[in-house]
Amino acid sequence: MNIIILLKLVGGLVLFLYGIEYLGEALKKVSGGKLEKILEGLTNNKWKAALLGTLVTAVIQSSGATIVMCVGFVNSGIMSLEQSVGVILGANIGTTITAWLLSLSGIQSDALLLQLFKPENFAPIVGLIGLIMLMTSKKERHRNVGAIALSFAILLIGMSQMSGAVSPLAEDKTFTSVLTMFSNPFLGLLVGLGMTAILQSSSASIGILQALSTSGTVTFATAIPIIMGENIGSAITGIISSLGASRNAKRASWMQMFYCLIKTSVFMVAFYTLNAIFRFSFMSRIASPVTIAIFHSVFNITAVLIMLPFSDILVKIVRRVFPITEDEKKEAESNHTFTILDDRFLSSPAFALDQSKTVLLEMMKHSCDAMRYAIDLIYDYDDKKAHEVVRLEDLVDEYEDHLNDYLSKVATTDLSEKDGHTLASLLHSTNDFERISDHALNIKESIEKMHEEGTTFSESALTELHVFTDAILEILKTTDSALKNDDIELVKRIDPLEDTIDKLNLEINDHHVERLQSGECTVEQGLYLSDIMVDLERVADHCSNIAAYQLSAEDGTFEVHELSQREREARNASFQLLEEGYRAKYEIPEYEAPKKKSEKKDKDKKDKKKKKKK
Numbered sequence: 001m002n003i004i005i006l007l008k009l010v011g012g013l014v015l016f017l018y019g020i021e022y023l024g025e026a027l028k029k030v031s032g033g034k035l036e037k038i039l040e041g042l043t044n045n046k047w048k049a050a051l052l053g054t055l056v057t058a059v060i061q062s063s064g065a066t067i068v069m070c071v072g073f074v075n076s077g078i079m080s081l082e083q084s085v086g087v088i089l090g091a092n093i094g095t096t097i098t099a100w101l102l103s104l105s106g107i108q109s110d111a112l113l114l115q116l117f118k119p120e121n122f123a124p125i126v127g128l129i130g131l132i133m134l135m136t137s138k139k140e141r142h143r144n145v146g147a148i149a150l151s152f153a154i155l156l157i158g159m160s161q162m163s164g165a166v167s168p169l170a171e172d173k174t175f176t177s178v179l180t181m182f183s184n185p186f187l188g189l190l191v192g193l194g195m196t197a198i199l200q201s202s203s204a205s206i207g208i209l210q211a212l213s214t215s216g217t218v219t220f221a222t223a224i225p226i227i228m229g230e231n232i233g234s235a236i237t238g239i240i241s242s243l244g245a246s247r248n249a250k251r252a253s254w255m256q257m258f259y260c261l262i263k264t265s266v267f268m269v270a271f272y273t274l275n276a277i278f279r280f281s282f283m284s285r286i287a288s289p290v291t292i293a294i295f296h297s298v299f300n301i302t303a304v305l306i307m308l309p310f311s312d313i314l315v316k317i318v319r320r321v322f323p324i325t326e327d328e329k330k331e332a333e334s335n336h337t338f339t340i341l342d343d344r345f346l347s348s349p350a351f352a353l354d355q356s357k358t359v360l361l362e363m364m365k366h367s368c369d370a371m372r373y374a375i376d377l378i379y380d381y382d383d384k385k386a387h388e389v390v391r392l393e394d395l396v397d398e399y400e401d402h403l404n405d406y407l408s409k410v411a412t413t414d415l416s417e418k419d420g421h422t423l424a425s426l427l428h429s430t431n432d433f434e435r436i437s438d439h440a441l442n443i444k445e446s447i448e449k450m451h452e453e454g455t456t457f458s459e460s461a462l463t464e465l466h467v468f469t470d471a472i473l474e475i476l477k478t479t480d481s482a483l484k485n486d487d488i489e490l491v492k493r494i495d496p497l498e499d500t501i502d503k504l505n506l507e508i509n510d511h512h513v514e515r516l517q518s519g520e521c522t523v524e525q526g527l528y529l530s531d532i533m534v535d536l537e538r539v540a541d542h543c544s545n546i547a548a549y550q551l552s553a554e555d556g557t558f559e560v561h562e563l564s565q566r567e568r569e570a571r572n573a574s575f576q577l578l579e580e581g582y583r584a585k586y587e588i589p590e591y592e593a594p595k596k597k598s599e600k601k602d603k604d605k606k607d608k609k610k611k612k613k614k
Contacts (some may be wrong), residue, residue, distance in 0.1 A: 005165055014163030015546055017204055019155025019292035022096075025149035029350075042257045049086025050093075057094025063202055065347065066091040067256055071241050072344030075249035078464070079317070084252045085311040092300045096201035097233065099293040101211050102159050105235055120160035127153030140417050141604070173421050183221035185228075185272055188265075192229020199240040202234035206296060210289040220295075223287040224271075227296055228264045236262045243343060247325065251318040258317050338399075341406040342570065349413045351424050356407055360426055360433070361401035361484060366392050367433040368476045370440035371539060375469045378449045378532065389444040396437040403430045425549040429483075432542040436476075439535040458520050461529060464508045464588050471501050471586045472536050488554055495546035496578035500562030500586060501540040505533060505587050 057066045071086050078466075079087075090390075126149050133146025182188040196205040209226055211276035212218050235257040275283065287295075341359060345352040359559035370392035373385045407427050415423060450456070457465065475497045482490035513528060515521040 004166060006530060009162055010163035012158045013204075013208065015154050015158030016207055017155075017158070017199065017201070019158055020148065020201060022149035022205055023155060023293075025414065026144055029144045029414075030141065030148065046086035046308060046311060046545065047081075049083060050090035050304060053087035053090025054094040055085075055090075057091040058097040063091040063234055064200060065102055066094065067238035067253065068344050068347065069237055071177070071249045071252050071340040074252040075242075075246045075339065075342050075344070079313055081248055081251055081255075082312075085255065085314060086308065088429035089255045089304045089308055089311065091229070091256075092234075092259075092466060093127075093297075093304055096293070096297040096300055096403070097298050098211065099206045099289075101156075102207050103289040103293040107554050120157070123153045123156035123160065126150075127157070130313075132488070140153055142403075144416070151467075158591050159207055159211060162208065163214040166215040166216075180222070182226060183219065185225045185268060188222060188225025188228040189268070192226035192231075193233040194227075194229070196230045196233025197236045198450040200237050202230050205230045205233065206292070210292050212290055213287050213292055216286055218287050219284055220291075221283040222289050223292055224283075225268075227292070227299070228268055231264050231300075232257075232260045241423070249323050250321050251315075252342055255314050259307065259314055263307065267299065267303075276586050278285040278341045303564040317388075319335075338402045341402060343409065346409055346413055349410055349415050349419050352406075352410050352413075353419055353426065356403060356410065359399065359403055359406075359424075360429060363396055363403065363430065363433050364480060364483060366399070367437040367440075368480055369397050370396065370437045371443075371476060371552050372473065374443040375473065375536075377444055378465060381447060381451045384447060386444050389440050393437045393441045396434055399428055417552055420468075425553045426548050429546050432545050436539050440539050442535045443608040446528055446535075450528055455525060455528065457525060457529065458515060459513070460515065461521065462526070463562070464511060467586050467588050468501070468504050468508060468536060471497065471504060471582070472539055474544045475540050477500065479546055482550065484606055487552070491547045491550045492574070493578055494543055496575055497582050498540045498547075500582040501537060504586060504588060505537045508533060523589040560585065 008049060029035025040582045051065060056069075057063050067088060070079065070091075074081060075086050130146045130151075130153060132291075134143050137146060138142050181189055192205060192209075196202050207229070209218070209223060209230075213223065225441075235253075238253035238256045240333065274280075277357055338359065340355045342355070345355055370389050371394070373389045376382070376385055376391070404427070407423060409429070410423055426528045475494060478490055478493055478497065481487065482494065512521065512526055516523065516526055
């Protein structure tokens with residue numbers, strides 16, 4: 001093999017690997033996390049799981065990526081070890097699809113229609129279409145589809161270049177003698193294993209074998225052990241991904257390895273024992289890209305059909321190798337939400353953002369609960385509720401740390417425009433929910449001081465506070481429902497309610513001044529009331545911010561303040577109608593100052609005189 005042939009072979013391999021890598025990335029962007037959601041919503045039916053594993057792997061063109069997803073799901077507790085078995089076995093079938101696509105290079109015919117199916121002939125057309133879509137389309141989804149077409153074309157061109165590079169080697173005796181060495185079952189298996197482990201892609205190693213087969217020098221005796229080695233090598237990606245993961249995730253990755261070792265060992269022992277007895281004549285025949293694809297598919301499909309009914313054995317094996325520890329039992333009992341923020345999901349940013357939103361919704365619940373407890377304390381102080389506010393505020397801080405850390409990692413990935421808006425919305429909302437819990441803590445501390453000092457609010461102040469806190473509880477509830485259900489119509493109700501709360505705040509402050517002037521309230525009571533009102537009003541502001549993030553992400557501009565200001569300035573009929581409804585619902589009665597003692601005596605005297613005259 002001279003240096004020119006080697007360079008051409010390496011050049012084709014580079015294009016081939018690039019095509020496989022970016023084809024998978026483009027497909028993930030188009031799916032928008034839907035593939036992962038399908039796997040996440042998996043049932044306990046192992047056959048259905050195997051089918052889904054096959055389909056997902058066929059779409060993203062990587063069994064390793066599917067296994068890594070499974071490891072992440074198991075590590076985060078989304079999927080049980082038993083559920084992952086079917087997906088892992090199905091991934092071994094899905095990865096054979098690539099070999100069938102590449103087998104088109106083996107088409108031998110002078111017919112124009114069949115010639116067009118050869119990769120070197122239709123790849124430039126597919127690539128040109130993809131390039132035009134990528135460069136001219138304004139819609140991101142269309143650009144992603146163009147990226148898929150372009151990556152697929154690059155993959156096929158790389159395959160064609162590898163095939164073209166090795167074709168002159170058909171007459172090279174040295175090259176032929178080297179390939180003959182690989183017909184040794186053990187040596188061929190090691191070559192296939194090593195090649196797949198280095199390239200981290202079983203599709204790539206099969207593609208290289210198919211490219212070599214176009215030279216007409218690869219026999220079945222050489223191809224079969226290499227394919228067997230490739231099957232074991234494909235499990236190494238999952239092993240690497242489980243480093244640093246939970247023991248349950250390690251079980252999932254090693255289950256793939258044990259499965260590959262079992263199916264390969266059983267086949268090798270049985271096949272070569274029979275070959276030693278009967279001497280299969282086809283072993284000396286030349287393998288083509290098509291026959292390699294056929295053997296690869298038949299072997300993996302047969303292995304899954306035989307092994308899947310007995311897949312519980314695999315679970316028992318990995319549980320024996322990795323027994324359950326006491327720490328695992330404690331972790332299973334706590335079942336903490338943060339485990340779903342797994343770094344393995346970063347390879348699919350859309351799904352990582354979905355996981356982040358799940359955690360944000362949990363954070364929102366704790367933050368809103370803290371505020372509800374704090375509001376209860378205003379009317380009836382209770383030590384247990386006060387402690388609960390402190391506990392929830394600490395927990396919300398923990399959520400903020402985990403979310404900010406994870407979202408900062410997501411930000412470094414290749415995000416689509418839509419995902420970028422979602423990321424910004426999640427980051428801002430995380431901060432706002434944390435601030436809501438801070439305000440709950442502030443209210444608790446104010447009420448706690450009042451309780452220690454024996455200070456209480458006047459009846460009129462408490463009446464007005466009830467109206468105000470009812471409005472606060474409604475804006476929290478509306479924000480909660482809008483975020484959970486992605487309900488834009490509910491989101492649009494938040495800003496009019498926030499405007500109403502602002503006006504209520506001003507009214508209560510005016511009445512407070514009147515109470516001070518009339519002597520109904522003291523300055524000390526007024527300071528406590530002012531502090532609590534500020535915290536409550538800030539809660540409404542944070543809810544309005546969250547609504548603005550949602551509207552901006554939907555609008556696609558993410559100019560939060562501009563969009564919110566536009567909404568306020570427009571004062572459209574819908575906004576005004578909603579605001580009028582809230583104003584009618586949360587109406588504070590006019591303040592009437594209590595009568596002074598002297599005024600009361602004079603009134604009593606006048607009443608007595610009237611009675612005497614009568």
